[in-house]
Every structure is written in structure tokens, then in C-alpha cells.
Amino acid sequence: MALFAGLAAYPITPADADxxxxxxxxxGLVRRLVDxxxxxxxxxxxxxxxxxxxxxxxxxxxxxxxxxxAGRTPVMAGIGxxxxxxAVALARDAKAAGAGAGLxxxxxxxxxxxxxxxxxxxxxxxxxxxxxxxxNNPSTTHFTFSPSLIQRLAAIPGIVAVKNPAPAKxxxxxxxxxxxxxxxTGFSLGYSVDAACAEAMVAGGDVWHSVLAGLxxxxxxxxxxxxxxxxxxxxxxxxxxxxPIWDLFTRHGGLRVVYAAATFMGLSSARPPRPILPLDPxxxxxxxxxxxxxxxx
Amino acid sequence: MALFAGLAAYPITPADADxxxxxxxxxGLVRRLVDxxxxxxxxxxxxxxxxxxxxxxxxxxxxxxxxxxAGRTPVMAGIGxxxxxxAVALARDAKAAGAGAGLxxxxxxxxxxxxxxxxxxxxxxxxxxxxxxxxNNPSTTHFTFSPSLIQRLAAIPGIVAVKNPAPAKxxxxxxxxxxxxxxxTGFSLGYSVDAACAEAMVAGGDVWHSVLAGLxxxxxxxxxxxxxxxxxxxxxxxxxxxxPIWDLFTRHGGLRVVYAAATFMGLSSARPPRPILPLDPxxxxxxxxxxxxxxxx
Numbered sequence: 001m002a003l004f005a006g007l008a009a010y011p012i013t014p015a016d017a018d019x020x021x022x023x024x025x026x027x028g029l030v031r032r033l034v035d036x037x038x039x040x041x042x043x044x045x046x047x048x049x050x051x052x053x054x055x056x057x058x059x060x061x062x063x064x065x066x067x068x069x070a071g072r073t074p075v076m077a078g079i080g081x082x083x084x085x086x087a088v089a090l091a092r093d094a095k096a097a098g099a100g101a102g103l104x105x106x107x108x109x110x111x112x113x114x115x116x117x118x119x120x121x122x123x124x125x126x127x128x129x130x131x132x133x134x135x136n137n138p139s140t141t142h143f144t145f146s147p148s149l150i151q152r153l154a155a156i157p158g159i160v161a162v163k164n165p166a167p168a169k170x171x172x173x174x175x176x177x178x179x180x181x182x183x184x185t186g187f188s189l190g191y192s193v194d195a196a197c198a199e200a201m202v203a204g205g206d207v208w209h210s211v212l213a214g215l216x217x218x219x220x221x222x223x224x225x226x227x228x229x230x231x232x233x234x235x236x237x238x239x240x241x242x243x244p245i246w247d248l249f250t251r252h253g254g255l256r257v258v259y260a261a262a263t264f265m266g267l268s269s270a271r272p273p274r275p276i277l278p279l280d281p282x283x284x285x286x287x288x289x290x291x292x293x294x295x296x297x
Numbered sequence: 298m299a300l301f302a303g304l305a306a307y308p309i310t311p312a313d314a315d316x317x318x319x320x321x322x323x324x325g326l327v328r329r330l331v332d333x334x335x336x337x338x339x340x341x342x343x344x345x346x347x348x349x350x351x352x353x354x355x356x357x358x359x360x361x362x363x364x365x366x367a368g369r370t371p372v373m374a375g376i377g378x379x380x381x382x383x384a385v386a387l388a389r390d391a392k393a394a395g396a397g398a399g400l401x402x403x404x405x406x407x408x409x410x411x412x413x414x415x416x417x418x419x420x421x422x423x424x425x426x427x428x429x430x431x432x433n434n435p436s437t438t439h440f441t442f443s444p445s446l447i448q449r450l451a452a453i454p455g456i457v458a459v460k461n462p463a464p465a466k467x468x469x470x471x472x473x474x475x476x477x478x479x480x481x482t483g484f485s486l487g488y489s490v491d492a493a494c495a496e497a498m499v500a501g502g503d504v505w506h507s508v509l510a511g512l513x514x515x516x517x518x519x520x521x522x523x524x525x526x527x528x529x530x531x532x533x534x535x536x537x538x539x540x541p542i543w544d545l546f547t548r549h550g551g552l553r554v555v556y557a558a559a560t561f562m563g564l565s566s567a568r569p570p571r572p573i574l575p576l577d578p579x580x581x582x583x584x585x586x587x588x589x590x591x592x593x594x
Contacts, residue, residue, distance in 0.1 A: 018382065051406035052380055083349055084571035085315065107406070109348035109437050110552055110573055120572035140406050142439050255407055274381035275417035276407055 003074040003100045004133070004161045004188030005206050006039030007224040009213035012258055013048040013061050014270035021057045023064035025268045029214070030068040032267075036217040039207075041065060044078035045103060046140055047211045047255045051080065052273035059093045066098040076133060080105040080141075084120050091128030102128070103163065105135035106143045114149050125158035133161035137192065147175075151182035161188035163209045166196035172203045180204075194220075194254065195246035198239035201227035211254040212245060215261055216296045244290045252279060260284045261291055300371040300397045301430070301458045301485030302503050303336030304521040306510035309555055310345040310358050311567035318354045320361035322565045326511070327365040329564075333514040336504075336521075338362060341375035342400060343437055344508045344552045348377065349570040356390045363395040373430060377402040377438075381417050388425030399425070400460065402432035403440045411446050422455035430458035434489065444472075448479035458485035460506045463493035469500045477501075491517075491551065492543035495536035498524035508551040509542060512558055513593045541587045549576060557581045558588055 011033065014025035033041055043065045044050035044058055053061070062077050069075060079090040079102035091102045104124055106117045125132045134153055136145040145153075145162075153159050162183075167175045179189055190207030191200040197208040201224055213220040219238055226235035248257050255272060260279045262268040264287075271278050279287065291297045308330065311322035330338055340362045341347035341355055350358070359374050366372060376387040376399035388399045401421055403414045422429045431450055433442040442450075442459075450456050459480075464472045476486055487504030488497040494505040498521055510517040516535055523531035545554050552569060557576045559565040561584075568575050576584065588594045 019380065046407065049407075082570075083316065106572070109404070110343065110346075110550060110569075111436060112572060113574070116572045116574050119574065123571075139408060253407060272407075273379075274420075275403070275409060275413045277410070277413050277416065 002039045003076055004190065006228065007213055007217065007221055008040045008042045008076065008190070008207050008209045009033045009038040009217050010042035010045040010047050010209065010211050011214035012262055012268065012270070013044060013053065014268040015049070015053065015057065015273065016270070017274070019053055019057060019273060021053065021061045021064070022268070022270060023060060025270065026061060026064050027068040029267060030065045033214070033217055034069050034073045036221065038073060038213060038217050038221065040074045040076060041069065042103065042209055042214070043075050043099070045209070046137060047214060047258060048078060049273055050078035051107060055086070055090060055093065058090060059097060062094055062097040062099055074100040076101040076103050078103045078105070079124070079130070080107045080135065082107050082109055084123050087120070087124045088127045091124050091130045095128060095130040099130070101131040101133055101160070103133045103135045105137050105141050108141055108143055112143055114146070117143060118149065118152060121153050121159060122156055125156055129158065131160045132158055133163055133188070133190070134159060136162060136164045138165065147178055147182060150179065154183040154187050161190060163190045163192050163207070165193045166191040166200040168196065169199045172200050176200070176203050176205060194249060198223050198227065198235050202232045202235055211249070211258060212242070215258050215265070215267070219296070241294050245294055245296070248287055248290055252283065257287055260287045264288045265297055299336045300373055301487065303525065304510055304514065304518055305337045305339045305373065305487070305504050305506045306330045306335040306514050307339035307342040307344050307506065307508050308511035309559055309565065309567070310341060310350065311565040312346070312350065312354065312570065313567070314571070316350055316354060316570060318350065318358045318361070319565070319567060320357060322567065323358060323361050324365040326564060327362045330511070330514055331366055331370045333518065335370060335510060335514050335518065337371045337373060338366065339400065339506055339511070340372050340396070342506070343434060344511060344555060345375060346570055347375035348404060352383070352387060352390065355387060356394060359391055359394040359396055371397040373398040373400050375400045375402070376421070376427070377404045377432065379404050379406055381420050384417070384421045385424045388421050388427045392425060392427040396427070398428040398430055398457070400430045400432045402434050402438050405438055405440055409440055411443070414440060415446065415449060418450050418456060419453055422453055426455065428457045429455055430460055430485070430487070431456060433459060433461045435462065444475055444479060447476065451480040451484050458487060460487045460489050460504070462490045463488035463497040465493065466496045469497050473497070473500050473502060491546060495520050495524065495532050499529045499532055508546070508555060509539070512555050512562070512564070516593070538591050542591055542593070545584055545587055549580065554584055557584045561585045562594055
């Protein structure tokens with residue numbers, strides 16, 4: 001299932017100051033990803049600002065992206081929301097619009113217990129019928145999934161994948177082996193946090209959920225294919241070229257970096273939703289220089 | 298200004314499973330607080346589940362509460378939202394409905410920088426004209442205000458107060474003195490996290506923003522008045538009776554405890570918004586026993 005193997009590319013969702021999605025610009029971004037041959041498209045991820053968009057705009061974005069792929073590349077859509085009933089509605093929308101799966105983060109305000117998160121996932125999977133990828137993103141949701149909670153969730157029908165932050169190089173093989181033993185055969189173990197994903201794929205991860213690939217898919221594809229072919233040396237060599245980009249992601253957050261890059265690449269002039277601010281001109285210049293030095297533009 | 302001195306009581310916002318506010322039950326809760334003589338009502342705080350309610354339901358809640366007070370007790374309303382434009386709209390709604398101030402937390406998904414938070418507050422205060430209380434609640438927003446950022450915000454016209462988590466007893470006097478030196482005369486320095494607020498009021502804090510007082514205002518009022526009258530011994534003695542309640546707040550979160558208590562007190566049968574779950578029957582019994590032992594019921 002291409003949705004949960006290889007490279008998943010996460011584009012930004014261009015929108016105006018009122019949060020109205022620019023479907024035409026989004027289609028342009030999606031078209032580049034389909035043409036580059038990414039394995040799947042991670043629409044409305046954190047970098048796709050799903051948390052800042054209304055249900056209606058999120059549906060419009062999915063319709064535009066699925067329409068653009070025309071079946072060539074599967075789409076997974078972010079369906080996270082603070083309320084369980086809202087997440088169910090978003091999952092149903094995504095399914096009706098042709099998304100192949102939903103990416104569900106435990107968005108929180110009041111800190112949640114493990115039992116609350118378990119019931120949330122059980123309800124969304126059961127009431128929507130959409131295949132669900134558990135999105136473990138402690139930096140945005142402030143909830144951390146333990147291996148035992150992932151194990152419990154993986155036993156729920158319809159929960160088919162997890163997207164974890166990639167562990168440090170020294171830990172990734174052991175943690176991947178531990179998780180693999182906890183989940184059914186075919187359950188996809190994927191990784192985010194681009195800087196650490198080359199090593200996670202070398203260690204045997206199923207999917208790299210990539211922010212950079214949403215804009216510049218070529219080098220992440222090279223890394224992914226090298227890792228999946230068992231050529232760790234090549235994967236690491238290409239990844240080394242991207243280290244200055246990963247450093248900028250760490251410094252500013254990947255979202256601010258790719259918004260800046262989308263602008264100087266001429267792909268979208270959209271700004272991130274306020275209160276998130278675009279990088280200032282000095283920082284934007286540094287990003288542009290780093291993209292040039294890495295051969296991304 | 299009673300809005301920013303003494304005891305601010307934060308009621309729950311009873312609502313059904315779809316997030317429709319029960320205005321009648323809310324009026325009942327507000328009436329008890331007005332009758333008890335609290336200094337202000339903190340409507341739609343974190344315990345008032347503002348983050349889980351739509352703009353329309355939040356407006357209905359403010360209209361109901363302001364209508365019930367009939368000018369006897371000032372109302373501050375939570376106006377936090379992920380998007381800056383949404384927070385501006387909520388602030389305008391609150392002002393139009395008669396709230397005396399807005400409680401603004403830097404609700405986040407993408408982690409925010411200090412500059413982003415500063416611009417967010419400047420925009421909401423400037424575009425709404427509603428007096429703003431800075432709501433520093435790292436446990437829900439995952440943003441922590443530094444003293445220097447509070448100093449910068451306090452210089453913005455219309456930003457008139459801060460609600461900080463009360464520091465530990467050993468630190469509260471020094472931190473309060475530091476903050477007092479950073480803000481204009483009359484800027485209100487208030488505290489949340491009930492367990493530590495008696496000491497914060499003894500140390501000279503202006504407001505206790507209290508979760509327990511939203512349901513049981515009497516003992517918090519006694520503590521507040523003793524502290525403001527300089528009778529630290531009395532404030533601490535009464536607070537000691539509530540220590541088992543504070544322990545339950547720490548264990549379950551105050552929100553889950555007061556939802557359980559509202560039910561056994563016969564004030565509201567509303568459940569918290571899912572994914573938040575009500576306490577189970579065993580834990581609810583323990584809460585009821587503790588409320589009885591403390592003389593709250």
C-alpha cells in the first residue's frame with residue numbers, strides 16, 4: 001500500500017489572511033509531487049496548517065488535492081481536532097472526498113489521559129470507517145504515545161499506521177524493533193522530523209513523512225530509495241547535503257522555512273496563518289542561500 | 298476595579314454532547330457566585346472549556362452570564378483562539394455582549410515565538426478595544442511568558458492584567474516584587490493554580506483566579522479576605538482544610554474534579570467535552586468524600 005510505504009510528502013496549504021484556501025496554488029504544489037513520483041501526499045499535516053483551517057476549507061483542500069492527483073498518488077489528510085465529534089466529521093469528509101487515510105493527532109488543550117486518547121481514536125476509526133494513521137507529535141499536541149498505547153491502538157480495526165518522531169540515531173533500531181513486535185504484520189511504522197528520518201529509513205522504517213519533500217521531493221526520494229535498497233552509505237551521503245536545511249528546520253520550525261522557500265521558489269506567496277509570522281528578510285535570505293547551496297533550487 | 302482584585306470565580310460551561318451551551322444551567326451557576334459575593338466571574342476560562350466551544354456558543358454563554366449578573370458582578374470572558382483573526386472576533390463579541398474584559402491565552406499548535414505572541418496580543422487589544430488580561434497557562438498553551446515579555450505586553454494600551462500560575466511558596470514574594478517593578482501602577486497581577494494561590498495572595502497578589510470558587514466560592518472568599526486583611530495565619534488555616542481538594546486537582550486536573558462535583562451537588566449533569574472523560578464512579582466517590590470532609594457540601 002503506497003500510502004504507508006516510502007516517501008510521504010507534506011505540502012503547505014496556501015490560504016489567504018482569512019483562512020480561505022487557494023485551491024489553484026495547492027493544485028500546483030500537488031502536481032509537482034505527483035510528477036516527481038512521491039509515494040503519497042500528506043495533505044493538511046502540521047505544515048499544512050490543518051489546525052488553523054475550518055472544516056469547510058479543509059474539505060475544499062482535500063477535493064482540490066485528490067482531484068489533481070486523479071488517482072495517480074494516494075492522499076492522506078489531517079483530520080485532527082480538539083473535539084472528538086469534530087474529528088469524526090472531518091474523517092467522514094476526508095473519506096467522502098477520496099482521501100485514502102486520515103492522519104489523526106491528539107490535539108489537546110486540557111492535557112489528555114491515555115484512556116481519553118484511546119477512546120478518541122476508537123470513536124473516530126469506528127464512526128468514520130476511514131483508515132487512520134496515529135500521529136504522534138508531542139511538540140504540537142503535547143501528548144506523547146507510549147509504545148504500549150500504540151500497541152493497544154494498533155489492535156483497533158481501521159488503525160493501520162503510526163507516524164512517530166524519529167528517535168536519535170543511537171536508539172532508532174532498538175525502538176523500531178520494539179514497536180515492530182507490538183503491532184500486527186502490515187501495520188506501518190513511519191517517521192517524521194526530517195533531520196532524523198534518513199537514519200530511521202536506514203534502520204527499516206516504512207515511511208518518511210517529510211516536510212521538505214512537500215516542496216522539494218527529489219533529494220528525499222533519493223534518500224528513501226537508497227535506504228530501502230539497503231544502500232545506507234548513499235542515503236547518508238545525500239542526507240549530509242541537507243544538514244544545513246535540517247539546521248534551519250530546527251532553528252525556525254520546518255513550517256516557517258518552507259513558507260519562505262515556497263515564496264522565493266515562486267510557488268506560493270501565501271503567508272502562514274497568524275499568529276505565526278513569516279521569516280524576516282534577513283532569515284529568508286539565509287534560507288535561500290542554504291537551498292541554493294544544497295542544490296534544491 | 299473589582300474585575301482585577303480579590304476573588305475571580307471560574308464556573309464550568311454546561312453543554313451537551315454537541316457543544317450546545319445549556320444557558321439555563323449556566324445562569325444557575327452564575328447566580329450562586331453573584332449571591333456569594335465573588336469579586337468577578339471568569340467565564341469561559343480553561344475550566345469553562347472555551348477552547349472546545351464555537352464562536353456562536355461562546356457568545357450565547359456570555360450573554361447568559363452577563364444577563365444573570367445584571368451589573369452586580371463584572372464578567373471577564375475567555376477569548377483565546379488559535380488564529381489571531383478568530384481571537385479578534387471573539388474579543389469584539391465579548392465586548393458587545395457586555396463582558397468587562399477578555400482573558401487571552403496564546404493558544405498554540407505550531408509552537409510560537411515571543412514576537413508572534415507579542416503581535417497577537419497587540420492586534421487583539423488594538424482591534425477589539427476590550428481590556429485584556431494576559432493568560433499565562435503553560436500547561437494548556439505550552440507557551441511560557443517570561444517576565445520581560447509580560448513587561449513589554451503591559452506597555453500596550455488596553456492590556457491591563459496578567460494571570461500567572463502561582464509560583465511555589467518559597468519564590469512567590471520575590472517573583473511578585475520583580476513583576477510589580479516591571480508593570481505600570483494599577484496593572485493587576487493575578488494568580489491561578491488554586492493549590493498555590495493562598496500563598497500568592499498572602500504575598501500580595503491582586504487576584505486569585507479560582508477554579509474551586511466557580512462551584513464553591515465560600516472558603517476561597519474567606520481565604521482571599523483574610524489574606525487581603527493581612528491575616529496570613531487565618532488564610533493558611535482555611536487553606537489547609539482544602540489541601541485534600543488541591544491534591545485531587547493535581548491528580549485529575551481541576552476540570553475533571555469540578556465536573557464530577559457539579560453533578561453530585563445537583564448543579565449540572567453536563568459532561569466535559571469529549572475527548573475529555575468524566576471521572577469514573579470510584580474516583581467520583583472519593584471526590585464527594587473529600588468535598589464532604591472539607592465542609593464544601
